[in-house]
Amino acid sequence: MNKNYVGSLAVFIAAQFCITPLFASKSHYGERFCSYETITCYKVKHGDSWHSLFPDSARRDLIQRFNRMNVRLRPGMKLAVPNELHTLSVMDISPFKPQIPNSGEKLIVVNLNVLAWGAYNEEGNLVHWGPLSGGKDWCPDVKRPCRTVTGTYSIKRKLGSSCKSSKYPIGKGGAPMPYCMFFFRGFALHGSPYVPGYNASHGCVRLFPEDARWINQEFVDPPSSPFGGTTIVVERS
Structure with a gap:
């Protein structure tokens, strides 16, 4: 994966903890990152579905997790799609630290x-x-x-x-x-x-x-x- 892309993605993930709280908002999660260079926002059209847009199950799962939703797509929705989708795993887009202090418990x-x-x-x-x-x-x-x-x-x-x-x-x-x-x-x-x-x-x-x-x-x-x-x-x- 391109090193510059990795750096931009890291900034994106860190930014997720600094956004305006969403508990009072009905805007879809992914929409707020449409201005990022590493992200392309796709506007859903009539006839689009998760399966038609992302026939590969692994990529579909990644995009659903990235956008935090599994609901049926409706025309006008915006989906945030990483530009280098094919290079990413689900863990690459996690908003959490990969490790925390060992507590001995789950x-x-x-x-x-x-x-x-x-x-x-x-x-x-x-x-x-x-x-x-x-x-x-x-x-x-x-x-x-x-x-x-x-x-x-x-x-x-x-x-x-x-x-x-x-x-x-x-x-x-x-x-x-x-x-x-x-x-x-x-x-x-x-x-x-x-x-x-x-x-x-x-x-x-x-x-x-x-x-x-x-x-x-x-x-x-x-x-x-x-x-x-x-x-x-x-x-x-």
């Missing part, structure tokens, strides 16, 4: 500002990351703010692919929450086909379904394990 970092989560193993190495959508500023159906709580918690309970909400939609419940992992009262990480590139939930942290399954089944320790539930840090910085 850690999940949820950053509501950069709309991303990162999973660190016991040695402090980043082993996976992905997009998210947290709680929005205001929920008309419950007439109150819905922001996701911040702080340090642990995964207290996890369920499988059939997990559903007991509260939403209001008055009925039953909204799918596959691979839910509860960390504080009714707040949970869970899979969703609606991660739109901004914070849009009632407070839970929506993840790509495949990421929720991976965290649930392959990363977090059961709450009953000798180590207790895996630690999760939720932040907006």
